[in-house]
Amino acid sequence: MASNPIRIGVACPNPGERAAFLEWLSFAGYEPVPMLTVDMSGRDFAARPIEALIADVSLVSKAELPRLVRTLGANRPLILVGNPGKAIEEVPLYATWMERPVARDAFQLSVALGLAEGRPARRSPRKLVPRLNSTIDGVSSKVVDVSSEGVRLEIVGATPSALPPYFTLKVPGFGVAAKVKRVWVAVPNQGSMWCGGVIERPNERTAASWNNFITSAPNGGQHIMQMQGN
Secondary structure, eight states, X not given: OOSSOOEEEEXXXXXXXXXXXXXXXXXXXXXXXXXXXXXXXXXXXXXXXXSEEEEEGGGOOGGGHHHHHHHHOTTOOEEEEEOTTOOGGGSOTTEEEEESSOOHHHHHHHHHHHHHHOOOOOOSOBEEEEEEEEXXXXXXXXXXXXXXXXXXXXXXXXXXXXXXXXXXXXXXXXXXXXXXXXXXXXXXXXXXXXXXXXXXXXSXXXXXXXHHHXXXXXXXXXXXXXXXXX
16 A cells, blocks of 8 residues: 555445445555545544545535535545436536445446546536437447536446547537547446546537537436536
8 A cells, every 4th residue: 555545535324335435445545534424624634635535425415515526625526326216417517426236346446537537627507418319439329418618428338448538429410520538437337337528629610510519409407507616
């Protein structure tokens, strides 16, 4: 283990699950910090801040999210754990979502990617769309939501290691082709992968095409405003 391992907070009310998370983090060389709540105002956190937070979604209310993210700090990943069936619309874009039962490999991968890539920055509203058919470098995918800066995708039957740092997203139904920079990857359950990316805008034509796509794409739900400072 490194002399100064990365500290990761674990706020999980289930004793068995919490013990598993702590064991997996320790085995991977991190310093897990068990927490009863998501409160990080204690003296220990001020002196030695955590670099990521893994929290049961039941401990984080929607109203608390802005304060929690500000306290956690810029680019420190927030990983939420919840039960199956939770609507993807309820998960903040800047958080990684892990669905129960959580597999060890998926858990460790989500933590590693979160620490490596941090939280994405998205300042404009994101528009939920009804799972639009698309491809990324020829692989089938679904567009889940879009904004002026980025996109969230769902990919079935692929692994995170197969997703390059940059890829071409095509949405045939809208004549859209854009280069995307991968920002984060999450594995909510076996066989499914989520990816968030930033749209590269090399010229006005590409920017106009993406803006037209945002406007013309049908709504899949209400707009979700990005929290200030993220």
